[in-house]
Amino acid sequence: MHKLKLKIESYKYLLPIIFKTVKFKLKVWWHKKFIKR
Amino acid sequence: MINETQKCQKCKKNFVIEQEDFNFYKKIKVPPPTFCPDCRLINRLINLSELTLYKDECDKCGEKIVSLFSPETKYPVYCNTCWWGDSWDAVDYGIDYDFNKSFFEQYYDLRKIVPCQATNIRNSIDCKYCNGIIRCKNCTYITSGMQSINCYYSQTPLFVKDSMDCNFAINADHSYEVVNSGGLYNTKFTYFSDECMDCSFIFNCLGCTNCFGCINLRNQKYCIFNKKYTKEEYEEEIKKWDLGSYKTIKKAEEKFLELYYKTPRRFALTLNATNVSGDDIQNSKNCKNCFSATHGVEDCKYIFHGGLLLKDSYDVTLGGDKSELLYQVTGSTECQRTFFSRACNNAVDVEYSENLYDCSNCFGCSKLRHKKYCILNKQYTKEEYLKLISLIKKQMDIVPFVDKNGIIYKYGDFYPFDHAMWAYNESWGHQWFPLNKEEAIKKGFIWHDNVERNYKITINTNDLPDHINDVPLNIIDDVIACEHSIWKSKDTCEVTCNEQCTTAFRILPNELSLYRSMKIALPRLCPNCRHYQRLKKNNPIKLWHRKCMCSGLCSEGGMYKNTIKHSHGDKLCSNEFETAINNERKEIVYCKDCYQIEFI
Numbered sequence: 001m002h003k004l005k006l007k008i009e010s011y012k013y014l015l016p017i018i019f020k021t022v023k024f025k026l027k028v029w030w031h032k033k034f035i036k037r
Numbered sequence: 038m039i040n041e042t043q044k045c046q047k048c049k050k051n052f053v054i055e056q057e058d059f060n061f062y063k064k065i066k067v068p069p070p071t072f073c074p075d076c077r078l079i080n081r082l083i084n085l086s087e088l089t090l091y092k093d094e095c096d097k098c099g100e101k102i103v104s105l106f107s108p109e110t111k112y113p114v115y116c117n118t119c120w121w122g123d124s125w126d127a128v129d130y131g132i133d134y135d136f137n138k139s140f141f142e143q144y145y146d147l148r149k150i151v152p153c154q155a156t157n158i159r160n161s162i163d164c165k166y167c168n169g170i171i172r173c174k175n176c177t178y179i180t181s182g183m184q185s186i187n188c189y190y191s192q193t194p195l196f197v198k199d200s201m202d203c204n205f206a207i208n209a210d211h212s213y214e215v216v217n218s219g220g221l222y223n224t225k226f227t228y229f230s231d232e233c234m235d236c237s238f239i240f241n242c243l244g245c246t247n248c249f250g251c252i253n254l255r256n257q258k259y260c261i262f263n264k265k266y267t268k269e270e271y272e273e274e275i276k277k278w279d280l281g282s283y284k285t286i287k288k289a290e291e292k293f294l295e296l297y298y299k300t301p302r303r304f305a306l307t308l309n310a311t312n313v314s315g316d317d318i319q320n321s322k323n324c325k326n327c328f329s330a331t332h333g334v335e336d337c338k339y340i341f342h343g344g345l346l347l348k349d350s351y352d353v354t355l356g357g358d359k360s361e362l363l364y365q366v367t368g369s370t371e372c373q374r375t376f377f378s379r380a381c382n383n384a385v386d387v388e389y390s391e392n393l394y395d396c397s398n399c400f401g402c403s404k405l406r407h408k409k410y411c412i413l414n415k416q417y418t419k420e421e422y423l424k425l426i427s428l429i430k431k432q433m434d435i436v437p438f439v440d441k442n443g444i445i446y447k448y449g450d451f452y453p454f455d456h457a458m459w460a461y462n463e464s465w466g467h468q469w470f471p472l473n474k475e476e477a478i479k480k481g482f483i484w485h486d487n488v489e490r491n492y493k494i495t496i497n498t499n500d501l502p503d504h505i506n507d508v509p510l511n512i513i514d515d516v517i518a519c520e521h522s523i524w525k526s527k528d529t530c531e532v533t534c535n536e537q538c539t540t541a542f543r544i545l546p547n548e549l550s551l552y553r554s555m556k557i558a559l560p561r562l563c564p565n566c567r568h569y570q571r572l573k574k575n576n577p578i579k580l581w582h583r584k585c586m587c588s589g590l591c592s593e594g595g596m597y598k599n600t601i602k603h604s605h606g607d608k609l610c611s612n613e614f615e616t617a618i619n620n621e622r623k624e625i626v627y628c629k630d631c632y633q634i635e636f637i
Contacts, residue, residue, distance in 0.1 A: 002373070006359045010346040013320060013333035017207075021196060024208040024220045024232070031222060031234060 045073035046444045047454070047481075058338070061351055065364055067376060068449035074326065074339050074352070078578065080451045081354040081367040082466040083482065084379045087168050087180035087192065088565060089463040089537060091488070095119055096152065103166055104155035105459070107485060112458075113152045120154040127151050127404040131415030134429060141438035141446050144389060144401045145456045147413050151403040154392070177545060178564055181355075189548050190564040201551060202560075204571045205329070213557050216574045217317060217329070225280055225557060226290070228574055229306055229317070237280060238293040241302065247271060249278055250293045252300045253636040262296055281505040283558035299596050301586070301625040303632040304616040315340075316576050316617040328578050328617070333357070341578055354465075365451045377451050379458075389452075400426055442481045460485035462537065468572055473535055491528065492541040494518045498561040505558050512559070513549055516541050519563035536569035576617035583620065585610035585628035592625045601634055 041054045052073035062069050070077060086105050093104040095116035102116045119125075130151045135143060158164060161173040170182040179185065181193045188194045191203040200212040207219035214225060220232035227233065230242040237249050244256040251260050259271035266274060280286050310318045315327040321334040330337070333346040340353050347357035351364050358370040366372065369381040378390045385397040392404040398419075399411045410422035417425065433448035440446070440455050461467055461482035462474075477484050495515045502508050522540040524530040532538045542563040544552075552559060560567060586593045589607035605611065612628035627635065 003359075006346065006348075006361060006373075010333065010359045013344075013346055016320070017332060020220065021208055024222075027220075027232075027234075028210050028222045 041069075043069070043071065045076055046071050047076040048073060058351070061338075061349075061364075064349075065362060065374070065376065067364060068447070070352075070365075071445075071447075071450060075579070077352050077365065077451065078339065078341060078354065079466050079470055080454060080457075081352070081365065081379075082469060083454070083457040083459065083461055083464040084367055084452065085355060085465040086459040086463050087465070088468070088568065089459070089485075090156070090166055090168070093155065095155065097124070102155045105168060105463075106153060106155070107463075107488075111149050113150070114155050115152045116155055117158055120152065125152065127402075127406070127414055128408065128411070128416060130403075131411070132413045133415060134413055134425065136428075136432050137436070139436050139438035139446075140389070140401060140429060140433045140448075141453055141456065143413060144403075145453075147401070148391065148403050148456075148458075151414065153404075175547070177548075187547060187551070189545065189551075190567065192568065199551060201548065202564075202567055202571065204568070204575075211551075211555055213551075213555055214571070216571050223555070225555070226293075237278070238289055240293075240297060241306065247275075249275060250289060250296060252297055253302070253632075255637060262292065263300070279504075279556070281556040281558055283501075283503050283561065286558055298623045299625075301592055301597055301627040301632060301635065302618075304583070304585075304614045304618070304626050304628060314580065314615045326580065328576075379452075398422060400429065440481075444481075454481055455483070457483060459483075462487075467537070468569070469578060471535055471569075487537070490540055492516050493528075494524055494541055497524070501559055501561070503558065505552055505556060508549070508552075508559060510549075512544050513546050516543060517559075519566055520561040521563070521566050534566060534569070537565045539563045539565050577619075578617070579619075580615040580617055581619045583614060583616050583618075583626060585612040585614070585631055586626050587628070587631040592627075597625055599635060603631055603634055 039056050042051050043054060044051055050073055054069050090103050091107045093102055093108045093114060095102050096113040097115050097119040100116055104114050106112055106114050132147055156168040158167055159171045161170050164170060164173050164176045166178040167176055168180045172184045173182050174186045176185055176188045179188050179191045179194055183195045185194045185197040187199045188197050189201045193205045194203045195207045197203060197206050197209045200209050202213055203215040205217045206215040209215060209221040211223045212221045216228045218227045218230045221227055222234045224233055225237040228240045230239050233242055233245045235247045236245055239248055240252045242251055242254045245254050246258050248257060248260045250262040259266045259268055261274055278289055305316045307313060308319045311322040313321060313324040317329045318327055319331040321330050323336045324330055324334050325338045327334060327337060327340040329342045330340050331344040334340055334343050335348045337347060337350045339351055342355045343353050343357045345358040348361045353363050354367040356363055356366050356369045360372045362374045363372055364376045366375055367379045371383045372381050373385045375381055375384050375387045377388055380391055381387060381393045383395045384393045387393060387399045390399050390402040393399060393402060394406045396405050396408045398409050401413045402411050405411060410417050410419055412425055430448050438446040438453055440453050446453050461477040461484055463485055474484050493516060497518050498520045518524050518541050519538055521534040521538045522530045522532050530540050587610040591598045610631055614628055616626060618624055618626050
């Protein structure tokens with residue numbers, strides 16, 4: 001039960017990282033597709 | 038608040054144990070430490086190794102392997118496949134506890150017979166000379182990496198692609214020479230920056246694009262050495278800074294450093310952090326003396342490289358990921374109530390153990406998987422275990438371990454310095470607290486003399502073409518001498534640095550194509566020397582009490598002229614802080630308020 005609580009709590013910090021990763025991938029894709037060429 | 042001053046057993050310096058520390062030790066039921074925080078950190082660091090690799094043979098299948106342990110080491114070493122295989126069980130090495138011998142002696146004897154993992158590589162393809170990596174592909178000489186592709190000579194690259202020479206990079210693509218940065222695309226020489234694209238030589242920049250040689254910028258475009266240009270002007274100006282030429286890199290580095298020393302920097306690099314002291318802290322709260330603590334370090338003290346939810350812990354190095362109540366732990370994840378242990382994963386109520394996976398209630402165990410109630414790798418019932426544990430803890434105080442320098446180790450101390458897994462120069466200890474052989478031996482550490490290398494140098498760094506465009510394809514066949522080694526003849530050389538120099542290096546075919554596509558000149562140093570140079574960009578793991586260097590209209594000494602009126606007017610800023618930048622360094626250090634008003 002305590003492990004589950006920690007796991008849920010860790011999403012508070014994991015979600016911004018996931019969001020940042022997705023944002024970064026989209027940014028790089030956009031940059032490669034429309035800006036670099 | 039009642040603080041107590043104690044004398045460290047190792048360095049003989051006084052250190053303070055605060056009331057809050059006593060409360061923590063009481064909470065986890067351990068005695069207060071007898072070593073100072075610095076010596077405790079060094080002890081944990083010498084039980085971590087990543088960079089030094091040796092050629093060896095698996096002690097089980099005989100296959101040729103790359104190992105973290107030198108062939109003359111006392112530990113048996115298994116290759117990755119054999120170590121993870123079911124053909125052996127660490128419980129078979131279990132020994133009965135002898136109450137006439139000290140615990141540390143018995144535990145050391147056990148560690149010497151249980152097979153070690155040569156390198157820790159999981160779910161990775163085509164990765165050579167790597168350690169501690171998960172889900173990586175086509176990588177060479179990277180450590181502690183995760184989900185990285187085509188990555189070379191890097192430490193802790195997380196989600197990194199087509200990049201080289203990175204130290205702690207998260208989300209990077211086509212990046213070269215990165216230190217503690219994230220969200221990078223097509224960047225070179227990036228230090229402590231975030232979300233930057235097409236930038237080179239930047240320090241503490243956020244959200245910048247097309248910037249060169251810039252410091253402390255936020256969401257800027259087309260800047261060269263902190264000077265704003267129009268797009269056309271920038272494109273014209275940047276042609277002068279072609280990093281394909283080694284001479285230009287050196288010139289740019291010189292000019293960048295000149296600007297760096299003229300520009301104030303914040304006393305500590307913290308972001309979204311409340312009530313913290315230390316350096317390089319992000320998204321954390323209530324941390325004291327923490328360094329490189331990112332994403333969820335809460336109510337902790339003396340943490341070095343921790344994150345992804347690490348709560349209520351003291352003295353942790355390289356730990357976190359849903360962990361709680363750790364004390365004197367190194368290289369562990371998903372652990373709870375784990376003390377005096379190294380390299381454990383998903384361990385609960387574990388003390389004095391190493392390399393445990395999914396274990397609970399273990400004491401003095403080594404390399405167990407899915408086990409409960411074990412002491413020195415021997416299985417007991419719950420009742421037997423609980424009874425024995427209390428007796429052992431008392432016995433550890435009655436029959437302590439005394440090392441050759443007279444240091445006494447009782448319950449509550451980490452492993453003896455003599456029982457470190459690696460020699461000082463092979464471990465993280467040497468990376469962060471470099472010592473030469475004489476100093477290390479004098480301080481009681483083990484030293485491993487470098488393996489004799491019989492490289493046949495085919496090209497010296499002076500003879501390398503200056504520009505990457507002039508580098509021939511057959512450079513990949515050459516053995517290049519490292520700039521830090523002086524080759525007296527074809528076979529003998531003298532190393533001028535203390536950076537685990539490999540004396541020579543080669544350029545890999547994929548590496549060369551990356552240098553060419555990113556237009557970067559070939560390096561002149563071997564990968565180890567390059568790694569140590571990057572480490573020097575980090576602040577030391579120590580805090581000094583200092584005052585803000587803002588004197589109202591300019592910085593102390595007038596090197597930097599303030600651009601805006603500060604709240605303290607033209608008087609000296611009275612703010613004081615704890616910083617990892619000491620008085621002897623040339624940097625201009627500003628407090629949070631003065632820094633923010635100037636740059637944000």
